[in-house]
Structures are given as C-alpha cells and as structure tokens.
Amino acid sequence: MKWGVVRFPGSLDDGDALWALRDALGQEAASLWHKDETLGGAECVVLPGGFSYGDYLRCGAIARFSPIMKSVARFAADGGLVLGICNGFQILCEAHLLPGALTRNRSLAFVCDFVNLRVENAATPFTRAARPGELLRLPIKHGEGRYVAPEDELRQLEERGQILLRYVDESGAATDAANPNGAMRSIAGVANERFNVFGLMPHPEHAVEAALGGVAGRKIFESIAGAAR
Amino acid sequence: MRAKVYVTPRKGILDPQGRAVEGALKSLGFGAVGNVRVGRFITLEIDAPSRAEAEIAVRQICERLLANPNIEDFTFEVAAE
Numbered sequence: 001m002k003w004g005v006v007r008f009p010g011s012l013d014d015g016d017a018l019w020a021l022r023d024a025l026g027q028e029a030a031s032l033w034h035k036d037e038t039l040g041g042a043e044c045v046v047l048p049g050g051f052s053y054g055d056y057l058r059c060g061a062i063a064r065f066s067p068i069m070k071s072v073a074r075f076a077a078d079g080g081l082v083l084g085i086c087n088g089f090q091i092l093c094e095a096h097l098l099p100g101a102l103t104r105n106r107s108l109a110f111v112c113d114f115v116n117l118r119v120e121n122a123a124t125p126f127t128r129a130a131r132p133g134e135l136l137r138l139p140i141k142h143g144e145g146r147y148v149a150p151e152d153e154l155r156q157l158e159e160r161g162q163i164l165l166r167y168v169d170e171s172g173a174a175t176d177a178a179n180p181n182g183a184m185r186s187i188a189g190v191a192n193e194r195f196n197v198f199g200l201m202p203h204p205e206h207a208v209e210a211a212l213g214g215v216a217g218r219k220i221f222e223s224i225a226g227a228a229r
Numbered sequence: 230m231r232a233k234v235y236v237t238p239r240k241g242i243l244d245p246q247g248r249a250v251e252g253a254l255k256s257l258g259f260g261a262v263g264n265v266r267v268g269r270f271i272t273l274e275i276d277a278p279s280r281a282e283a284e285i286a287v288r289q290i291c292e293r294l295l296a297n298p299n300i301e302d303f304t305f306e307v308a309a310e
Contacts, residue, residue, distance in 0.1 A: 058297055065294075094297065101299040103238075108245050148242060148300060182243065 001225045003029040004042030006072070006088075008063045012050035013085065017205040021046075024208040025221050034066040044081040044224050045072055047088025049141075049203060059102060059144045060090035069095055081125055081224055082197045086142055089189075089199030098192055098199045099157065100149035106182025110143040114213065115180055117188050117202060118168040121161040124191055125227030126198040129219045135172055136165070136216035138202035140180060145201040147183040147190070154185055165189035165200055230275050230283040234305040236296045237268035271295060274310070283307045 003021050007014045014031060021029035030040050034052075039045055052063035063069070069091075076082050076097050084092040092098040105111060114137055122132040130136065149157070157163050165188040169178035174186040181201070189200030204217030238244040244266050251265035273290075277283035284307050296303040 057294070061294065061297070093299075101297055103242070103300055104245050106243065106245055108249055146243075150299075182245075 001027055002041055002043050003027055003046060004032045004039050004044070005029060005046045005048055006032045006034060006068055007048070008034040008050070008052035008066060010051045010054055011048050011087070013203065013205060014048040014050070017046050017048045017085070020205040020208045020217065021221065025218065025225070027221070027225060032068060034063070034068050036068050037071055039068075039071050039075055044083060045075060047072070047082070047084040047091050048205075049086030049088060052087055052091065055087075055144075058094065059087060060092075060094040063087075063091045064095040073097060076192075076197050079194065079196050081227065083126065083220070083224065084197075084199035085203055085205065086145070086201055089201055090144065092197060092199045097197050098190055099153050099162075100147055100190065102144050102201070103146045103148055104144050105142070105146055105180075110141070111145070111180045112139075112141040113180065114138065115140050115188070115202060116168050116170055116172075116178065117165045118172055118174070120163050120166055121191075123161075124164060124195045124198070124223075126191065126195075126220055126223050127164050129223040129226060133172065134219075135168065135170075136219060137207070137214050138204060138216055139206045139213070140202050142181070142201055145181040145183065147187040147201075149184065157187075157190060158185070160193060162191045162193065162195075163187055163189075164191050164198060165202070230277055230280065230307050231310045232273050232275060232283065232287045232305055232307045234271040234273070234287065234291060234295055234303060235268060236271070236291075236301050236303045237266050239300055239302050242300050268301075280307055280309060
C-alpha cells in the first residue's frame with residue numbers, strides 16, 4: 001500500500017512515521033511537502049505529530065491553510081483514508097475534517113507517558129485489526145490534547161460509533177484518573193461520519209517495535225493497510 | 230483602519246489557564262476575584278473604504294482564522310486612524 005506522510009514546517013514525527021511504515025511495517029511510504037498540491041498517488045495520507053507553524057494562534061490553525069490541505073480535503077471527500085496523529089489530529093479538527101477541537105490539557109502540563117486505550121469500534125478501516133474492547137498501550141506526548149465538542153455532537157459521535165479510542169485504566173475502565181488530559185468522555189481518537197478520516201492523540205508510530213516499548217501501534221497501521229487492499 | 234480583536238474561551242468550555250490565574254490571584258489575597266478567563270488580544274490594520282466594510286472583513290477574518298467557533302468567542306472594534 002502507498003502512504004504519504006505530510007511534512008509541515010514544525011512537524012516532528014514525520015520521520016518516525018516514515019520509518020515505522022517503511023522499516024517496521026514494510027510499506028511503501030513517501031514524504032509529502034506542505035506546499036505540494038498533489039498527494040503522489042498515496043492511498044492513505046498521514047498528518048504527523050509536531051508543532052506545525054510553531055503552534056501559533058492555535059495548534060493546527062495555520063497548517064490547515066497549507067496548499068496540500070486542499071488536496072487532503074478533496075481526497076477525504078472522495079473517500080480517501082486520512083490519519084492524523086497528535087498535531088495531525090489538531091489540524092484535521094481545525095480543517096473541519098473531524099468534529100470537535102483539542103484544547104490545553106486540564107493540568108496545564110505537557111504529558112509524556114504511556115496510556116491504555118480501549119478500542120470502542122473495531123469495525124472501521126483504522127481499527128479492524130483489533131478486537132472490540134481490546135486494550136492498546138501507546139505513548140502520548142502533548143500539551144493540547146483535551147478533546148472537546150458540544151454535548152449534542154458528543155452524543156451523536158457516541159451513537160454513530162465515531163469514538164474509536166478512549167483512555168482507560170489497566171482494567172479497561174474509563175476513569176477520571178486514567179484520563180491524561182481531561183478529554184470529554186475520555187476521548188482519545190475520533191473518526192468522521194464516513195469513517196475514512198481518523199485522528200488520535202496517542203502515537204502509534206512510536207510503538208511498532210518491542211525495543212520502543214510496545215507494538216500496539218502496529219494494529220492501527222495494519223488495519224489501514226488491510227482496509228485498502 | 231485599525232481593528233482590535235478579542236478572542237476568549239467560550240462560556241462553558243473549561244479554561245484551565247483562567248482557573249490557574251484565578252487560584253493565583255486568590256492566594257495573593259484578591260479574594261473578590263472570580264470567573265477569570267484567559268484569551269487573546271490581536272491588533273491589525275486593514276485597508277477599507279469605510280468602517281462598515283472593514284467590519285465585514287474583520288468578522289470574516291475572525292470566523293476563518295482568529296477564533297475557533299467550536300471553543301472560542303470573539304468581539305472586535307474597528308476605528309479609523
């Protein structure tokens with residue numbers, strides 16, 4: 001499968017995403033520059049983590065107006081698969097390709113840790129390699145990861161199964177203590193209504209080798225690779 | 230024309246910065262303080278034939294970029310210079 005990983009000025013994790021896809025997962029992956037207007041034939045576009053445009057104004061607010069984002073929006077409208085990780089999730093929300101917004105962590109502190117996530121919907125292109133309710137252990141590292149959306153929007157997300165990942169404790173319970181940033185309803189990752197755009201705060205690309213502390217991130221990439229086949 | 234834009238966290242949205250500042254003010258003895266919200270103040274100059282047209286443009290600027298309608302409110306003032 002062909003992947004495209006976008007690099008914005010200030011992206012940090014595009015290199016790791018490319019490494020995870022090519023070296024750890026044996027996929028064909030190319031780097032895309034934010035000024036590119038085409039996606040190089042990618043079947044899945046990854047918006048990586050980092051601090052695009054220095055996080056000026058709001059995280060993702062300026063990156064969403066990059067030339068490549070027009071192509072990404074068109075690609076998504078045609079049903080193409082788009083994965084936004086951390087800053088990429090923030091960009092997708094700012095671009096209205098995903099509902100809601102990501103705001104300053106409740107604690108005001110930058111969090112860097114491993115978290116447990118529960119797969120809430122395993123019938124999507126991004127989670128189909130996991131079992132429903134499966135726990136994934138992935139790293140997070142963010143200062144603005146608190147997911148917020150209006151109450152009626154949250155209800156709809158819930159009803160349609162668009163919440164794909166929740167922060168939980170080791171037993172799989174979505175407790176307040178297991179919520180690292182104060183996200184509403186412990187939301188760690190959401191998909192759009194068509195389930196072809198997915199954003200998550202945790203970093204699957206940092207968890208694809210046992211030497212990195214875990215391999216749970218493979219589930220996300222393998223789901224996508226399987227979905228496009 | 231010169232515009233002053235004020236962007237604040239929307240009512241009902243948790244503002245941890247505002248809460249931290251409020252806590253600090255109370256610990257300094259300003260016990261009468263409440264409901265502190267921390268936002269953003271932006272100034273800009275804009276070429277427009279009239280104040281009304283400048284206001285239309287500034288509103289669009291706020292809606293498209295300066296504020297995120299999901300989480301923020303904005304107000305602005307436009308004055309001739």
